[in-house]
Amino acid sequence: MKKISVLAILTVVTVTLFSFKPLIGKLTTTKTHIKFFSSTPAEDIEAHNYKSIGTLDTQNGEVVFSVPMQSFEFEKALMQKHFNSDKFLDTKTFPKAKFVGSITNLSEINFEKNGTYQAHVKGELTLHGKTNPLQEKISIQVIESLLKTTGKFTIKLADYGIAFEKGKPSTNISKTVDITIDAEFQK
Amino acid sequence: MMAKVKLIKRIGLVSLILMAIGGGIIYYLFHMPHRNVQEAKVDYSLKASDIVQEYLSNQQEANQKYLDSEGDSKILQVTGLVSDISEDFNSNIVVLLRSPRDSAGVSCTFSPETNKHINSGQLGKVITVKGVIRSGASFDPDLSMYENVIMEKCDVQNN
Numbered sequence: 001m002k003k004i005s006v007l008a009i010l011t012v013v014t015v016t017l018f019s020f021k022p023l024i025g026k027l028t029t030t031k032t033h034i035k036f037f038s039s040t041p042a043e044d045i046e047a048h049n050y051k052s053i054g055t056l057d058t059q060n061g062e063v064v065f066s067v068p069m070q071s072f073e074f075e076k077a078l079m080q081k082h083f084n085s086d087k088f089l090d091t092k093t094f095p096k097a098k099f100v101g102s103i104t105n106l107s108e109i110n111f112e113k114n115g116t117y118q119a120h121v122k123g124e125l126t127l128h129g130k131t132n133p134l135q136e137k138i139s140i141q142v143i144e145s146l147l148k149t150t151g152k153f154t155i156k157l158a159d160y161g162i163a164f165e166k167g168k169p170s171t172n173i174s175k176t177v178d179i180t181i182d183a184e185f186q187k
Numbered sequence: 188m189m190a191k192v193k194l195i196k197r198i199g200l201v202s203l204i205l206m207a208i209g210g211g212i213i214y215y216l217f218h219m220p221h222r223n224v225q226e227a228k229v230d231y232s233l234k235a236s237d238i239v240q241e242y243l244s245n246q247q248e249a250n251q252k253y254l255d256s257e258g259d260s261k262i263l264q265v266t267g268l269v270s271d272i273s274e275d276f277n278s279n280i281v282v283l284l285r286s287p288r289d290s291a292g293v294s295c296t297f298s299p300e301t302n303k304h305i306n307s308g309q310l311g312k313v314i315t316v317k318g319v320i321r322s323g324a325s326f327d328p329d330l331s332m333y334e335n336v337i338m339e340k341c342d343v344q345n346n
Contacts, residue, residue: 025253028332030294033276050277051296051321051337055330067323068337070258077219083259092256095322100329182276 023118026057027147027185034067035180038173045079045173047072054183056147058111061103063138065119065181069095089128089160097127099134110141111187116141121151127160146187154178224319225301227262235267235284235293240334242323243290253320256271264344265293266315272307280305283335284316291324291333301342315344 030079032052038045051071055064062108069091074080074147084091101123109117117140125134211284230252231238267284270292275281280302283303285292295316297305318341326333 012212017252019344026331026332030273031276032283048277050275050279051332051339053334066327066330066334070254070260070321070337071280071337076217077221078216084256090256092254095250095254098329119296149335168316184276 009075025059026053026055026062027187028053029183029185031184032065033180033182034072036072037061037178037180039178040174045074047074047080047083049073051183052181052183054149054181054185056149056183056185061106062117063099063101063103063123065183069097069099070104094127094129097125099125101134103138111140111142111147114142114144119149125155127155128162130160132159145187149182149183149185152178152180193283198303222259222319223340225263225317229317230261232264233266235265235336236286237290238263238293239285239289239291241303242325242336246323246325249323253323260320262317263320263338264297264315264317265338266313267293268313269309269311272305272310282314282316282341284311285315285335290326291335293324294335294337295341296337296339297341298339315316316341317344318342 014107028052030053032054034049034052036049037046040134041131049067049072052065054066057064058062059126069089070084072080072083074083086093101121103119104122105120110117119138119140120135121138123133124131132155134153134155136151136153138149141148141150142175156174156176157173230244236251238253241252252261253263255339264339265284269282270287271281271283271287273281273283275296279299280297281298282295282305284295293316295318316338318338321337321339322334326334
């Protein structure tokens, strides 16, 4: 008699536990791609970084990206040196850039249902030691257990203390640059 | 008259040579090759745990020591336990060298030429990896987690 009731209780408890859908919570990914693009009449400059870390909290909408600046790669070695130098991004002094923000329309996104959602993200970008507010739209595509996120925004280099008056940089690098972020999260 | 022509010819020749050198310099700068990490001399040979501890005790000092102001940062030869093998967005293999008692490890990204030198059989084994450091280890309060030392352009060293 005792054996059966213990078994019954265990069964009820186990079934109850498994009937709840697991809450997703905070997701982390290293599967990211950040592209930096600048266009001027003189030339187009493009750099790619695959070493950023991103976190996305599906419960409170918090989004954080940490970017190791020396992982940006350019086709031209000389351009990569200039990018890292203290005349431009000074990556030895500021080795990481960071975005901290949150999704303001979290209720419009259903992380459990396949589909594409437009998330409005509001936060702050810290680059070259300077922090400025940044708002962007991120597209979140839910495909089963995969969350594919992609966002594109523009930043003004002067806002981050990166300004230059004369010489090659002023003609070859535009004052605003386009940043594209792609990140894949696993639920 | 003859002397003047000779002088003009000489000046002309020197100018041509200078222009050729100038052109050569410009061409080289434009097409300057990226440093070949695997062929470069190793700056530091150390254990994964050691560099992680160095960074966690004094991040500023470690950055001064390991990073270069133009991005050609130190070439490291790191030995550690393979705790994870994954693939990044660019389809390159990423090996995490991390001892279970450390809060962070050394993340090593391979390249199209060296990806084939890593296989799942190496999980749990101690290996030595040579690569260039891109950023150090630290606890990030916004991410609420430890970030690993990041190395790229890696390959396995046979030790």
